[in-house]
Amino acid sequence: MTLTAKEYRPRRPQDSDYYSCVEDYFEPFMQIYDDRFSRDYGFWRPYIEKVICRYLDCGDLHQGFARVRCNDCGHEYLLSFSCKRRHFCPxxxxxxxxxxxxxxxxxxxxxxxxxxxxxxxxxxxxxxxxxxxxxxxxxxxxxxxxxxxxxxxxxxxxxxxxxxxxxxxxxxxxxxxxxxxxxxxxxxxxxxxxxxxxxxxxxxxxxxxxxxxxxxxxxxxxxxxxxxxxxxxxxxxxxxxxxxxxxxxxxxxxxxxxxxxxxxxxxxxxxxxxxxxxxxxxxxxxxxxxxxxxxxxxxxxxxxxxxxxxxxxxxxxxxxxxxxxxxxxxxxxxxxxxxxxxxxxEPDGNVKALRKSWARLIQKIYEVEPLVCPKCKGTMRIISFIEDPQVIRDILTHLGLWLVRSRPPPKIHDPPNIEYAPSDDLAHAPHPQTDCYADPEYFWDDYIQS
Ligand SMILES: [Zn+2]
Ligand SMILES: [Zn+2]
Incomplete structure (x- = not known):
């Protein structure tokens, strides 16, 4: 393990007004929805709850991550999973x-x-x-x-x-x-x-x-x-x-x-x-x-x-x-x-083509080179997905990144005392067990696992 907390560059959606609002209110919101809101905003749909929960976990290392390593110098960092939900996760x-x-x-x-x-x-x-x-x-x-x-x-x-x-x-x-x-x-x-x-x-x-x-x-x-x-x-x-x-x-x-x-x-x-x-x-x-x-x-x-x-x-x-x-x-x-x-x-051919373009697309969004090693400019690749809760905990604890968060009650997320790089990149590794990614209108699944 050559990782250090300094080199881990997380996205921090939790810092936004939007995230705070969702986190503070989603539980009471779901409880009173039928009485208060169904008339004006449509029937409650159980899928909404899933979308909200996945959003709250999006980009959170505690939910699992991929390890990315540079082929050339061995430099490593962690890449959190994203929720991939439409119209709720910005x-x-x-x-x-x-x-x-x-x-x-x-x-x-x-x-x-x-x-x-x-x-x-x-x-x-x-x-x-x-x-x-x-x-x-x-x-x-x-x-x-x-x-x-x-x-x-x-x-x-x-x-x-x-x-x-x-x-x-x-x-x-x-x-x-x-x-x-x-x-x-x-x-x-x-x-x-x-x-x-x-x-x-x-x-x-x-x-x-x-x-x-x-x-x-x-x-x-x-x-x-x-x-x-x-x-x-x-x-x-x-x-x-x-x-x-x-x-x-x-x-x-x-x-x-x-x-x-x-x-x-x-x-x-x-x-x-x-x-x-x-x-x-x-x-x-x-x-x-x-x-x-x-x-x-x-x-x-x-x-x-x-x-x-x-x-x-x-x-x-x-x-x-x-x-x-x-x-x-x-x-x-x-x-x-x-x-x-x-x-x-032609999912096969296209997945390949899209896989190639992934780095360019991330760049379009965040204007960074996500799979280029920050140390030696070598090519980085994903070496493993970590999803076992015990392993997640061990790695994050080792790095000093393990935070005990509880939800609810909300309003307790003070910024952790970790040195973060300010960039907002790399939040989008495909979730290997994603259950909702076969969207018929549009697809580009496991472009990164090869
Ligand atoms: Zn390198
Ligand atoms: Zn998301």
Whole structure:
């Protein structure tokens, strides 16, 4: 054992306002949720408890770690496990965002013009989606079907196929529940089997909106959520509450814009930088993006709002349609007509490719070289995963890093007396026993174990 506490460079999520708020309140929050919050924030989902607990342990060496060693000089450090949960753990979500952006641009989207669309629905209909998250998938499909009809009519060729990537977001300003679709759409259609692409003229948004509105009404009628009478009432409104935003054409050469947009469509529901937790008052103050407006939440209400945006385990929030559908990409691949490797179909090849890119991705997030030895600049690799509680304890005790923490009661985490390097890197070793990593929308599993 050549490790010393000095050389261990941990991330310290426990220092954030967000972490403190979650830690202080999650237990009473779960106890009173049904009575206090289910009406406004949806039914309690047992999965939420798992997400919260995993988040509280994310990056905590006491929960196990990997040993990383330099091939050249033998220098070693410990790498804690991360929770990999979406929309609750800021660190894990951000990592996912960066990797998704790169994967989408490299392996899914073609070098043709695209447009960004946002489809939203009236306030009065949003609650149905809060109580029945399955409707979110149908909302995504309604948006796709509306766009497909329009795009196909906009080009002269036979059997034209547009492509879309649709991400459902459930959050609006100040974490209100506002289900809407962010769409990356091919600005035109492919046709024939040689990858020909015809750019479409601008779509008539008012007509598009009418089709989308009609489809959402049919959906909610069919599922028994609304009545014909309500449809008549809503149709008579001067401003329907349905809205479609269409961005400018994005040139195939503009890789940066495309990647930013890809990141944007799966961005986290909140920003840690904009929240302030006032422990004495038991409140959270959250600032609007422009910094002008702010809202004060009782801490537990803030948690309830946050939790309403956590997808269920394995719930797909991003879907691929038309030319970008998994089926279409698979067929092109089988025929050798797709010049990129569709990730979803070839896990082996892709895991390898992604494994290579891991260091670069971490660098994008933290701007450090995670697998480069800080001593000799040699290449470091993971030599073992330590998960046995006794071994964890022995190693951390030996290093003077073992802290007896108890939860609850909260509010007892004084900073331990250990010398930490300030960097925020290396928190993301894959958990070898992760139970929720086979996310169908997006994957990059054990890229680091070789
Ligand atoms: Zn070294
Ligand atoms: Zn995490």
């Amino acid at each position: 660190s894990c979500h951000q990592k996912r965002v960066v990797e998704f952006g790169e994967w989408l641009c490299m392996d899914v989207l073609k070098k043709i013009p695209h447009r960004h669309f946002v489809f939203s629905i009236p306030k009065i209909l949003r609650r149905y989606f809060l109580y029945d998250r399955k409707l979110l998938a149908a909302l995504s499909r309604s948006a796709w079907e509306s766009l497909k009809v329009f795009m196909q009519q906009a080009v002269p060729e036979k059997e034209p196929i547009p492509g879309a990537v649709i991400a459902v977001q459930t959050f609006g300003d100040f974490l209100g529940f506002n289900p809407h679709c962010h769409i990356l759409l091919t600005d035109g259609c492919f046709y024939g089997d040689k990858g020909m692409f015809r750019v479409a003229p601008p779509l008539e948004l008012k007509k598009l909106e009418a089709i989308f509105r009609h489809k959402v009404f049919r959906l909610l009628l069919k599922r028994g959520r609304i009545t014909e009478e309500m449809v008549r009432m809503l149709s008579a409104w001067r401003h329907s509450g349905f809205n479609i935003f269409c961005g400018n054409r994005i040139s195939p050469k503009d890789d940066a814009a495309m990647e930013n947009l890809a990141r944007y469509i799966i961005r986290a529901s909140f920003s840690q930088e904009r929240m302030k937790y006032l422990r004495q008052e038991g409140t959270v103050v959250y600032r609007a993006k422009d910094g002008k407006d702010q809202k004060t939440f009782p801490a537990m209400e803030w948690l309830a709002a946050m939790c309403s945006h956590i997808p269920n385990r394995g719930e797909q929030m991003v879907r691929y349609y038309g030319y970008y559908s998994n089926v279409a990409r698979g067929k092109r691949k089988a025929k050798g007509t797709d010049d990129v490797i569709p990730c979803i179909l």
